[in-house]
Amino acid sequence: MQLAEFRVQNYKIVEDTGWIPVQNLTTFVGKNESGKSAIFRALSKLNPSDGEGYDGLKEFPRQRYASEITRTDWPVASGRFELNPDEQRDIAAISELCRDITHVEVTRHYTGSYSITYQPDVGVDLVTSPDLIYAIESAIEHIRNLFAPEGKGDILGRIKEGLLSFLEEQKNAIPVDGQIQKRHISDLINAIKSRANEPWQHEILDPVTEPMYRLVRQMEIYEGLMAANRYVIEHLPKFVYFDQYNVIESAIHIPTFIATLKSHPDSPGLRATNCLFRHVNLDLDQLDRLGSHKNAVDDNPIIRRQVDERSILLSTASNLMTKKFEDWWGQRRIRFRYDIDGDYFRVWVSDDLDPSEIELEQRSAGLQYFFSFYLVFLVESGDAYHDSILLLDEPGLQLHPTAQQQTTKFFDRISKGNQLFFSTHSPFMIDLDHLDRVRTVYEGPGGTTKVSLDEWPADKDSLFPLEAALATKIAEKTLVCGNQLIVEDTHDLWLLQAMNYALRSRGKSGLDSSVRITPAGGTANLIPLALMMTSNKKPAGVLLSGKTVPDGVLEKFPAMHFKEGHGLLFYSNIIHKKGAGIEDLFSPDLYFRCVKEIYPDLLLGQVPEKSPTERNDERGFASIIAEMIERKQGEHFERWRVAELLSDRICESPQNIDDETLERFSRLFDEINRLTSNS
Structure with missing residues (x-):
């Protein structure tokens, strides 16, 4: 059966998720306490691999418990499944009503009872x-x-x-x-x-x-219909739920584990360890008896045989796990060895790069997690790979971001054989190439859990991982693409692109096609961005307006292999004014016309009309206008609005740009081309 969509109701902070469509691989993104774990645990108990049922006392919504728990047998998890051809044939043979059935809906209630409906709908009344x-x-x-x-x-x-x-x-x-x-x-x-x-x-x-x-x-x-219902329940996929609490320890004190298992059999921390012993096919009571004889003096042949049998079981299970994990993991060849030393059961790990055996707990947290999960998967699914749905709650939290990205590719591979759903709040676990697989979990009205379907929620915290994933993807493409030029802000990008278009439309050379312009969002971001650019082995240059460079920034550039003439360029190199910005490369008349459209109350006589090279004032043109507007009109000068309008005017009428402005930008682009190609 293939799960097409599911629904969770009346479970902890979840009132009703509504029907949630799922694919072979589906990602549930949300902040902490948004309800991701509640959704997964409720769904897993539709047919749990660990056999755990619903507990109304602990899981029914607390604020409704006293007044509602006894009113009815409340539904919790529902799934709509698509039957494969073999299942369609089997169920049609069981019940004549089910000859045309292609889908089935299964709901489990707090008592553990199931209700089943079919598509197309069928039914027959019970004789009363x-x-x-x-x-x-x-x-x-x-x-x-x-x-x-x-x-x-x-x-x-x-x-x-x-x-x-x-x-x-x-x-x-x-x-x-x-x-x-x-x-x-x-x-x-x-x-x-x-x-x-x-x-x-x-x-x-x-x-x-x-x-x-x-x-x-x-x-x-x-x-016949009841027999068909039993067939459906018997053939439901096993839901294997796994979270961080189930990670196994590599050194297990057998007597302590046995005592804890007997006193607290439902403890989550024992689950994976118990699966380990079941996978090895070792009887815990027999292990305990063998341990009590470890100091015996006489050579008891019965004990000797039991010890030999235990060693063979350990060796066989170790080899089997090594082979299965390698086929499943598909990365570095990992070898496991199970060993019992006195009262301790140990898991030793080696790999093809380093044959030295190391305790499991000394390996990476990611390997510990996936080894523990795979044990649970193998044992609780009974090796029925294609009859299990995997629910991983916050996997890969301990992994480096690049390893998290690799993990999503690993999930994509194993989801070909088993449907796999995982929850996360890490942007590095989100595959933006498949946003159709992403479901956002967020807190709705009244504090109940909601799941996005057709639109993203307005909750900024819930959207942040998606926004961060998008920013990361954009950054990755930016950092590895072309010869990079870093500019201070977006308005630099607009005006450089507009003048590049103007030059080319006038038959002149402009920026080299390999140059990619990236705004840093302010001079404070120039250093880390430049470092990332150069670390990707791509030529990078930095274009600055000298007046706005913070103290100490220029001193740090030489240590980063940036210096003037080598990776570092100032607008002042073109017009020989210390505080020059990109606006100073334009004629005053062209720039001021755009200023007047944005600020019509600014008097013409208040603006210096001399060209940038004729003015004695070392400040940039934009700085002078900003001071006038703020001092005389009490407004904040929005530099980007003027730059946006100016870039539009340039692109609309490139033939109207004066020759002096064209010449200045032509020299600037020549310097940029030289700078980025030699950086």
């Missing part, structure tokens, strides 16, 4: 006491209206009298709320038929039993 009473009354009425053939009146009269008395007695004996058995109806039919000895009697009495035969037929159809 009123149904049987009505059939008997119909038979009584039919008997009263019987007419005998000529000369047979006395015989028929005696038959009618006996049957009427018998049926009235049977009708009165039917319990109002009792369960009707098919045997009871068959006995009634046989009792009626036994009154007929001659052909004419059979001909008269056969119609009397028709209502009862219809009830038998109805019961047979109902029994």
Whole structure:
């Protein structure tokens, strides 16, 4: 069966998730305490691999417990499954009602009972006491209206009298709320038929039993449907739920483990360890007895044989686990060795790069997690790989971000054989190439858990992992793409791109096609961004407006192999003004026209009209205008708005750009091309 969608209700902080479509691999993203674990644990108990049922006292919504828990058998987890062709054939053979069934919906309640519906919908009513009473009354009425053939009146009269008395007695004996058995109806039919000895009697009495035969037929159809229900439950996929609490320890003190298992058998921390012993096929009580003989002086042949058998089991299980884990893991070849040393059971690990054996707990947290999970998967699914759905709660938390990204690829591979759902709040576990697989879990009104379907939630915390994943993907593409030029802000990018278009449309050379411009979002971000650029072995340059460089930034560039003329360029190199920004490369008239459109109240005479090279003021043009607007009009100068308008004007009419501006940008682009190609 393939799970197509599921629903969780009445479980902890989950009131009702609604139906959630799922694929072979589905990611549930949400912040802590959003309800991801609750959804997974509730769903896992639809058919749990660990056999754990629902506990209303601990799991029913606490605020509703006192007033509602006893009202009904509340539903918890529901799944809609698609039947494969073999299952469709099997279920059609079991019940004639299920000949066209392709999907089935299964719901489990707090008592552990199941309710099942089919698609297309089918159904047959259970035969009840009123149904049987009505059939008997119909038979009584039919008997009263019987007419005998000529000369047979006395015989028929005696038959009618006996049957009427018998049926009235049977009708009165039917319990109002009792369960009707098919045997009871068959006995009634046989009792009626036994009154007929001659052909004419059979001909008269056969119609009397028709209502009862219809009830038998109805019961047979109902029994077939119940058998189909049992088939569905028996063939439900096993749900294997796993979280951090189940990670195994590599050195297990056997007597302590046995004592804890007997006193607290449901402790999550014992689950994986118990699976380890089951996988090794070792009897814990036998292990304990062997331990009690470890100091024995005499050579007991029975104990000797038991020890030898234990060693063979350990060796066989170690080799089997090594082979299976290698096929499943698909990465570095890992070898496991199980060993018992006195009262301790140990797991030793080596690999193809280092044959030295190391305790499992000394290996990476990621390997410990996936080894423990795989043990649980193997044992609790009974090796029925294709009959299990894997629910991993926050896997890979201990892994490095790059290892987390590799883990999602690993999940994608094993989901080909088993549906796999995992929850996370790490952006590195989100595959943005398959956003259709992502479900966002968030806190809805009243503190209950909700799951996104057709739209993302407004909750910023819930969306943050997705936003961070998107930013990471953009950064990855940016850092490894082309020859990089880092500029201070977005308005630099706009104006550089616009002037590159203007130059090329005028038949002049512009930026080299390999140059990629990346805004740093301010000079404070220039250093870390430049470091990341150069670490990716891509040529990178930095373009700065000297006036806004924070103290100490320029001093740090030489240590990063950036210095003026080598990876570092200033706008002031083009117009020879210390505080120059990109706006100073334009003619004052062109730039001021755009300023006036944004700030129409600014007087023309307040703006210096000299060209940048003629002004004695070392400040940049944008800084002078910003001061005027803030001092005279009490407004904050929004530099980006003017830059956006200016870039639009350039692209609309590149033929109107003056030659001096074109020449300055042409020299700037020549410097950028040289800088990024030699960095």
